[in-house]
Amino acid sequence: MNFLELFQTLGSNLWIYGGTFIVILSILVFVHEWGHYIVARLCGVRVESFSIGFGKEIFGWNDKNGTRWKFSYIPLGGYVKLYGDVDPASAGHTDNIEGEDGQVRPMTEEERQSAFFSKPVWKRASVVFAGPAINYIFAFLLLCGLYMLNGKPVTPPLAAAIIGGSSAEKYGFEPHDEIVSIDGQKIYSFEDIRTAMMIALDEERHFVVNRGGQNVDIYAKPEKVEQEDRFGFKHSRGLLGLISPRHAIQISNILEIDGQEFDAEDLSGKQEALKSRLGQKFTIVIARGSKTDTLIVLPVRDQNEGLFNAESEESSILFVAAREGNEFVKYGLIGAAREAINQTYVITAGTLEALGQMITGTRSATELGGIIRIGAVAGDMAQQGIIALILFTALLSINLGLINLFPIPMLDGGHLVFYAFEAILGKPIPEQIQEYAFRFGLFFLVCIMVFANLNDILQLVL
Template sequence: MNNAPGLLLTILAFLAVIGPLVFVHEMGHYLVGRWFGVKAEVFSIGFGREIFGFTDRLGTRWKFGWLPLGGYVRFAGDMNPASQPDPAWMLLPAEERNRTFQSKSVGRRALIVAAGPLTNFLFAILIIAGFVLVQGQPSTAPIAGKIMAGSPAEQAGFASGDVVKRVDGQAIASFAALTSYVRSRPDTPITADVARGGEEIAIRVTPRAVPAVDQQGQPVKMGMLGISGQTEPVGPLTALRLGAQQSWYIVRIMADGLGEILTGSRSAQELGGPLRIAQASGQMAADGLGPFAFFIALISINLGFINLLPVPMLDGGHLLFYALEAVRRKPVAPQVQEWAFRSGLLLLLGLMLFATFNDLSAFGLWRGLSGLIG
């Protein structure tokens, strides 16, 4: 965990995270759009001037832009950010017009738009499910799995497979109960009665105090023995269920965090941008393939969550207007949509600048500049 990534690894890791996730997101839009018979004119990874690309036999231009911080699919008839058709759209031949985005029902347009973030969620679920399938799910039984080298547990004589029956005379029914008891007793000697090889032995051990934060975000000390629980093998369906549960748990954490920032109970300086994502990408890549893959799943969930927010310019903004169209039985006035999407663009640009400012602050840039000026 202490491997320090170099600049080149950080850049490559960031591109290895953002590029595939943008591709997955846009591929969701693309596949559902093609399923409904909509022609895709452009599939772009990155923005700005095209670096290279090709046109397939269906007339879609697949290209890479020079700024790899996003991407888009442009469907026929989708002429602007508010997805309003050009006046020339009505002059198209009926067959060609039927292959445009605007010719589809509001329900199908909503499905095409929602497919992007939903594909990000599905991608994350598959990654997490893959981990569970390979590693198994944690066992609830109070059985020692791996013993960390140099840990208090190893020094006290714990062994893999030990079944913890009691701690300080208190019955232990689950590994979670053992963890909870130990965490609340940093630097406090405890006695664990464990079953091993048909006999029961008592082990005296002192949990090591490690820094942590409580639910209010205050620094505390937490007890740690250095024992991980055992895992149980699972089948593909159970792995998918656990992957979905873990993904939903992460979404809830993100929603709670955003709510706390909006209400002022958490600092807005916690909002990170692409620089901190790049830094974390490099660190996870340096830590190994496993942490890096899980980080990709986390960012994929983040990308899906953010895109579903009801902000114009994001997929959630489009879905909001489609919901209003379904209720009103007619589209929202073009002028209102245009105003909303221009405002949404300004909001997103402002948030991007603010997040980048936070990133630079976290890296100590402003402190360094103030020191030079002073």
């Protein structure tokens, strides 16, 4: 899909793509800023304003504590302005305030006590840390509730088949191998394998597989491939070559069995050849659109009884997995919490590793996406249904929390670094140094945002 086609798609579905993106972003911004707000109030800090969006106010109201709650015209973020700060980024403070008569005067002692800058460093750090922390808590609650109320589809971590010529064949994987762990990390589902390989690219990983009741160690490097999604955005990932147990094969798509070619219409001939090989390892060649794939399979009779009944709906299907390919698991509170924590860890670790690969050059920095890419994915998730949308919201919330913890001035993590130095040195970093750091941080973040959004446009145009 080129830029014009994407523009037409987004334009014709403006409310789905743009609306979904703005709603999700506004919710996550509210959650993040509410974390700052509520901890600031608990620490005795007065909050002057709470804004969803930037720029000129659309509408708002004042609460009994004097906080101005408002919606602003640019819906790409938000802020909480704390009493005594010169701006919403807490990039400095002032002892002077403007009175009701418009005159600037020094703060009274009572007013200073409710100012952010007057609080002990641990309270200021708590207020700053609360934003990213509540993004993580929000994602945890979303995932936990989803796993309890709806459950989680789990595909067993089994190799139903091996792609011929792939890394999996090269390094000795066999059909029906069960992946127990990768680099010491316990594997619970086939999705865990995909995630690990997506991050691994072409770096070696240590696999422990269960083969016939015995654990086998395999050291393997996936193949690094570049894939293009339907919008035209390119992504690098590692491809191992294992086929998920969710997959079954239409016999009409089989072109060869163990080197013997068959006509596409020769269904009975292929059925007989397959029946005679059940319980054995052999190769098949299947048509996949205009391409062909070679698979190493070991189908078992228990899953292929339909081959022996011409009237069965499954007589034209070859099941290559040794057992059912999808399990739907509903969790209790403790199980759901454990799964939510594990998923949060996997997303965080995967994001950090991918960013590290971009820095070292292992992964292309062109995969860093901006507003267009996020909006496109958000719209896709909305079309897939509420469950996909909740999962996407949790993913974005985790990433928002993580990014804000990066030690970059202007972000929460940058403030926390300054507070750490203040706690160690016993005095704040000089304001002039902080000012230069915040300027650099602002310049850096603007460059990253421009780069990410140019990435989106250039990948679609070129």
